[in-house]
Amino acid sequence: MTGAERELIQHRELYSARSAAAVVAASLVVAASIYLLFEVVLKALGQEPWVRSPDEWWAWSAGLPSAAEPVVLALLGLATLGLGLYFLLAGLLPGRRRRRTIADPRAVVVVDDPVLAAALARRARTEAGVGPEQVLVHLYAKAVEVQLIPTSGIPANAEAVRAAVEQELERNRIEPRPDVQVRVAESGVVGQ
Amino acid sequence: MNQTPRGVNRTLLVLLGVLLCAAGGHLLLVSLGGSYALGWTRFASLAGGRFQSLLASTTLPGQPGSWLWIVAAVALVVLVLLMVWWMAVQGKGRTGTYAREYYDDGARGMVEIGAGVPEQAIRTALSERHDIVSVNVSVWDSPQGEAGLRIRVLPRQGAAPLRIAEDISALVVALDRALGRGGPVVIHLAAGARARMSRSDRVL
Numbered sequence: 001m002t003g004a005e006r007e008l009i010q011h012r013e014l015y016s017a018r019s020a021a022a023v024v025a026a027s028l029v030v031a032a033s034i035y036l037l038f039e040v041v042l043k044a045l046g047q048e049p050w051v052r053s054p055d056e057w058w059a060w061s062a063g064l065p066s067a068a069e070p071v072v073l074a075l076l077g078l079a080t081l082g083l084g085l086y087f088l089l090a091g092l093l094p095g096r097r098r099r100r101t102i103a104d105p106r107a108v109v110v111v112d113d114p115v116l117a118a119a120l121a122r123r124a125r126t127e128a129g130v131g132p133e134q135v136l137v138h139l140y141a142k143a144v145e146v147q148l149i150p151t152s153g154i155p156a157n158a159e160a161v162r163a164a165v166e167q168e169l170e171r172n173r174i175e176p177r178p179d180v181q182v183r184v185a186e187s188g189v190v191g192q
Numbered sequence: 193m194n195q196t197p198r199g200v201n202r203t204l205l206v207l208l209g210v211l212l213c214a215a216g217g218h219l220l221l222v223s224l225g226g227s228y229a230l231g232w233t234r235f236a237s238l239a240g241g242r243f244q245s246l247l248a249s250t251t252l253p254g255q256p257g258s259w260l261w262i263v264a265a266v267a268l269v270v271l272v273l274l275m276v277w278w279m280a281v282q283g284k285g286r287t288g289t290y291a292r293e294y295y296d297d298g299a300r301g302m303v304e305i306g307a308g309v310p311e312q313a314i315r316t317a318l319s320e321r322h323d324i325v326s327v328n329v330s331v332w333d334s335p336q337g338e339a340g341l342r343i344r345v346l347p348r349q350g351a352a353p354l355r356i357a358e359d360i361s362a363l364v365v366a367l368d369r370a371l372g373r374g375g376p377v378v379i380h381l382a383a384g385a386r387a388r389m390s391r392s393d394r395v396l
Contacts, residue, residue: 062236077219084212091205
């Protein structure tokens with residue numbers, strides 16, 4: 001794998017291809033085109049239109065504010081605007097997936113965020129000496145947040161947990177490395 | 193690793209998005225009435241009249257309508273075909289052949305390695321592991337030549353990602369040596385319902 005090829009594959013793994021939006025968009029265009037095709041062919045053959053012929057549709061839209069119920073028209077406009085915004089944003093936003101890369105000489109390795117979060121949570125709870133339900137790890141794009149509920153009567157060492165989670169990130173060669181924040185809850189719970 | 197044309201997806205989505213936003217905004221403004229709606233009615237009836245005279249001038253004698261309708265029908269058929277192509281290329285690139293080579297010295301012929309070979313090899317090698325819930329291997333066409341491998345692994349909850357990744361990477365190197373290939377490889381440590389439901393690995 002050359003460097004450029006690796007970059008390309010990595011990018012394709014980390015960002016969405018927008019396939020779902022593409023299929024929705026294509027289906028919509030196909031449905032609209034097939035209907036229009038039907039009316040156009042009827043018109044070209046000189047037959048009666050099915051719903052309205054294309055020029056009747058145009059005449060209808062020309063007389064619009066009075067030709068239809070304004071409320072229905074406004075709702076239709078809003079729906080169209082919403083759909084358009086969905087496609088526009090799908091096309092423009094980067095669409096980053098909740099994944100990160102691990103450096104490896106042979107392969108492109110990507111880890112889903114929940115998998116990494118579970119590994120970090122396990123490390124944090126062994127460090128703090130608490131049960132699995134007392135640690136919650138949340139991964140953001142550039143930060144890791146560890147929420148720790150200490151066992152009553154046993155103070156939790158936030159700094160030690162932070163260092164352990166950082167070490168775990170380093171050991172797993174997560175690049176780029178996120179910042180780690182540890183939040184210890186005010187009140188503890190009965191431990192297991 | 194698939195060959196979804198991402199640039200095409202983005203361009204067409206932006207194009208359709210802008211068109212639909214414009215149409216939606218237009219409908220909203222028209223529904224409010226006022227001077228915009230008046231202006232639109234004036235413009236639309238003017239354009240409609242122009243179009244009718246265009247239709248009249250393109251109607252051949254003895255025909256029921258203008259030949260412009262036939263042109264429009266052909267254009268719509270082309271549009272439908274393009275959209276069907278667009279849908280068909282989403283996620284394209286998966287193949288059933290890992291390697292294929294032609295020999296013409298000695299016994300002439302083709303040697304083909306199916307996608308099942310790397311898949312079964314990796315599956316078998318990983319079947320003993322307790323920190324993996326499931327393995328899925330697929331073979332993909334790569335534009336650079338040699339076929340690519342995509343190895344999707346569901347690690348058990350809390351398993352260390354690097355350990356799994358390194359072991360699979362070593363497996364891939366061994367496989368490269370055995371099969372004489374070295375195409376791109378993606379190892380995906382995925383999260384899934386099956387991994388969440390499974391009991392977590394107790395060995396620390």
